[in-house]
Each structure stands twice: as structure tokens, then as C-alpha cells.
Amino acid sequence: MSSYKRRLFILATSPTQCRPTSKINKIQHAFWRSVPILLKTLLKLRPSVYDSLDSVKETSTASNMVQWTDFERATIQSVFEKMDYDDVGPAALSRCLVVYPWTQRYFGNFGNLYNAAAIQGNPMVAAHGKTVLHGLDRAVKNMDDIKATYAELSVLHSEKLRVDPDNFRLLADCLTIVVAARMGAAFTADVQGAFQKFLAVVVSSLGKQYH
Amino acid sequence: MSLTAKDKKMVKAFWAKVSGKAEDIGCDALSRMLVVYPQTKTYFSHWKDLSPGSAPVRKHGGTIMGGISLAVASIDDISAGLLSLSELHAFQLRIDPANFKILSHNILVVLAVLFPNDFNPEAHVAMDKFLAAVGRALSEKYR
Numbered sequence: 001m002s003s004y005k006r007r008l009f010i011l012a013t014s015p016t017q018c019r020p021t022s023k024i025n026k027i028q029h030a031f032w033r034s035v036p037i038l039l040k041t042l043l044k045l046r047p048s049v050y051d052s053l054d055s056v057k058e059t060s061t062a063s064n065m066v067q068w069t070d071f072e073r074a075t076i077q078s079v080f081e082k083m084d085y086d087d088v089g090p091a092a093l094s095r096c097l098v099v100y101p102w103t104q105r106y107f108g109n110f111g112n113l114y115n116a117a118a119i120q121g122n123p124m125v126a127a128h129g130k131t132v133l134h135g136l137d138r139a140v141k142n143m144d145d146i147k148a149t150y151a152e153l154s155v156l157h158s159e160k161l162r163v164d165p166d167n168f169r170l171l172a173d174c175l176t177i178v179v180a181a182r183m184g185a186a187f188t189a190d191v192q193g194a195f196q197k198f199l200a201v202v203v204s205s206l207g208k209q210y211h
Numbered sequence: 212m213s214l215t216a217k218d219k220k221m222v223k224a225f226w227a228k229v230s231g232k233a234e235d236i237g238c239d240a241l242s243r244m245l246v247v248y249p250q251t252k253t254y255f256s257h258w259k260d261l262s263p264g265s266a267p268v269r270k271h272g273g274t275i276m277g278g279i280s281l282a283v284a285s286i287d288d289i290s291a292g293l294l295s296l297s298e299l300h301a302f303q304l305r306i307d308p309a310n311f312k313i314l315s316h317n318i319l320v321v322l323a324v325l326f327p328n329d330f331n332p333e334a335h336v337a338m339d340k341f342l343a344a345v346g347r348a349l350s351e352k353y354r
Contacts, residue, residue: 098332099339116333173316177335180320181327189246189263192320196247 066201068143075194079179080140088178089133090126094119096174103167132171139202147205154209165207172199214340219286221337226283228329229322233280236325237272238264240317248313254306275314282345289348301352308353311346318342 001009012027097104098116107113110124119125135153142149157163176196180187187195214222229236242263244251258267278296285292300306319338322330330338 095332095335099336116331120332177319177323177330180323181330184324184327187320187324189243192243193247 065144066146071190072194072197073143075191076140076143076198079183079191079195080137083179083182085133085137086130088175088182089131090129092171092175092178093129093132094122094125095178096171097125099174100167100170103170106161106163106167136202139198139205143198146201147208150202150205151209154206157206158210165203165210168203168206172196172203175199212340212343214286214344218337218340221334222283222286222341225329225334225338226280229326230280232325233276234269234273236318236321237274237276237279238269239272239321239324240314241268241272241275243320244314244317247317251310251313254304254310279318279342279345282341282348286341289344290351293345293348294351297349297352300349308346308350311349312343315339315342315346 011024013031014028097107097113097119104113107125107128110122110128112118112122113125138149139146157165176192176199179195180192183191245255245261245268246263252261255261255267258265260267262268278293281296282289282293290297319335319342322338323335
């Protein structure tokens with residue numbers, strides 16, 4: 001390099017202690033500001049030491065997920081396989097409307113809800129009960145990411161339907177009672193525990209998108 | 212959410228049907244509570260055996276159902292009828308009142324399991340209200 005160019009290089013790349021005023025100062029300033037950015041980019045490009053640790057990768061995504069035991073998974077699949085959705089759905093919803101009458105506020109256009117007999121005989125309630133239970137099926141089939149499965153439904157219930165999320169818990173309790181009645185002695189304490197845990201995750205996921 | 216005349220009638224009628232199995236109901240409800248809500252076990256560290264259906268669980272389930280029977284008999288003034296029980300829970304047992312709701316839920320589940328046809332929605336709402344009233348009466352003396 002010629003001495004002129006060498007002097008210019010040294011001048012251009014010397015660290016400046018003061019605010020850039022002259023053109024040379026601005027060049028110096030820009031050069032030194034770019035160094036840490038360059039270093040960061042180079043570091044990002046190098047292979048991450050974590051990529052080689054498979055177990056760390058798995059748990060880092062799993063840390064947000066609910067942990068299910070084998071018993072819980074098997075129990076949930078079995079309970080829902082044996083369930084008659086078209087019987088349990090309407091029974092659970094109509095029970096909820098009777099036991100917690102304030103939930104009727106969301107069904108103003110369903111017609112006659114004046115007493116328990118009317119509610120249990122109401123065809124719109126029955127149809128909606130089936131819809132709700134078939135909706136639960138999605139969680140049964142995606143137990144490892146119920147939160148994502150219900151993100152859209154959560155937005156629907158919050159933005160469009162404007163349902164108080166506490167109602168999900170009330171319906172879940174009624175569903176537990178109906179399933180207990182259908183299963184009888186087969187609804188043991190352990191099965192109840194697994195079922196209630198599953199419903200608690202569903203209820204929590206449906207409430208996640210409320211802002 | 213106080214008990215209407217209709218609720219009281221329904222509770223008395225339903226209780227008449229189920230009181231024959233009161234001990235089984237109490238034992239099963241308590242067992243379920245200890246399994247499904249493990250934090251409730253903290254109140255029973257003095258028992259040797261906390262497994263479902265064990266002797267202390269069965270005995271205590273019977274005791275609890277005795278209290279429920281007393282409440283049914285005093286349904287027109289539950290607070291007065293359960294006064295001494297309320298003092299017991301407030302000053303000696305000091306059970307967090309949130310647990311009354313938990314036990315009530317488990318009693319309802321057991322009623323559904325044992326009496327699927329009788330435990331219809333009307334009976335369910337009456338019993339739910341009644342057990343909530345019992346819980347409130349038991350919490351009366353807490354503070």
C-alpha cells in the first residue's frame with residue numbers, strides 16, 4: 001500500500017473518542033460501530049454447540065407442554081372411545097343450563113329454556129351439545145398440544161361469542177358428572193383424576209386467547 | 212343463592228332415597244378426594260393408611276355423612292343446626308374452606324356413579340346448592 005493510502009486507512013479506522021463531526025470522524029465512527037455487529041453475525045453463523053445436544057432440543061420445546069403419564073393417555077383415549085357423543089354431549093350441556101342457570105345467557109335464541117324439562121327436550125340444546133363434544137375430540141387426538149389446537153376456538157369464544165371463561169369450568173364439571181353416571185364403577189378415582197386433568201387443560205387452553 | 216322451598220323438598224326426597232348407602236357414599240367421596248386432589252391429604256397425616264377404602268377413610272366418610280344427615284334434618288336453618296360443627300371446624304380442625312367445595316364436588320360425582328337415574332339435573336342443582344349452603348354454614352365461625 002502506498003504511504004498515502006496507509007495513512008488514510010489508519011486515519012479512517014482509528015477509534016474516535018469524540019462525536020463524529022468531520023467526515024473522517026464519521027467514517028471512523030461507522031467502522032467501529034459495525035465491528036460488534038459483524039462479530040455477532042459471524043457468531044450466529046457458526047454451528048451452535050446446542051445443535052448437537054438432541055435431548056436439550058427436545059426438552060426446550062417440551063418445557064411448555066403438559067406432561068401426560070401413560071396411564072392418563074390410555075385412560076383419556078379409552079373413555080372417549082367408549083363414549084356415545086350424541087348422548088353425553090346433549091346431557092352435559094342441558095345439565096349445565098339447569099344446574100348453573102346463568103349460563104343460559106348465551107342461548108337467548110334457543111327458544112324454550114323455562115324449566116329443566118324444556119331444556120332437556122330442546123333440540124337446539126341437543127344439537128349444540130353434540131357440537132361441543134365433537135369439538136373436544138380435537139383435544140383427545142392432539143393431547144400433546146392442546147393449547148395450539150384450541151387457539152382459534154379460544155379467539156372465537158372471546159372475540160365473537162364473548163363467553164366468560166369461567167363457564168368452561170362449569171361445563172367441564174357437568175361433563176364429569178355425566179361421564180361418571182354413564183361409566184358407573186368404572187369411573188374410579190384414578191380415572192376421575194385423569195379425566196379432570198384433561199378437562200382442566202382444555203379449559204385453560206380455551207381461556208388463553210382472552211385479552 | 213339460598214335454598215328455595217322446592218330445593219328443600221328435592222333434597223329431602225333425594226336424601227331419603229340415598230341415605231341407606233350413606234357410608235359408602237362418604238367413603239367413596241373421601242377416597243376420591245384424597246386421590247384426585249392430593250393436597251387434601253395434608254389434613255390426614257395422622258392416619259396410617261390413606262388409600263381408597265381403607266379403614267380410617269371408611270370411618271371418617273361415615274362421620275362426614277352423619278354431618279350431612281344432620282344438615283338435611285336442619286335444612287330450614289342449617290347455620291343453627293350445624294353450630295357446634297362450625298365451631299369444631301373453625302377453632303380446632305381449621306380446614307381451609309376451599310376444601311368444602313372440593314369435597315362437595317366429589318360427593319356429587321359419587322352420587323352420579325351410584326344413582327345415575329335418580330341423580331337427574333333437578334336433583335343435581337338442589338344437592339349442589341345444599342352442599343354449598345352446608346359449606347357456608349361450616350365456615351360461619353372462621354372469622
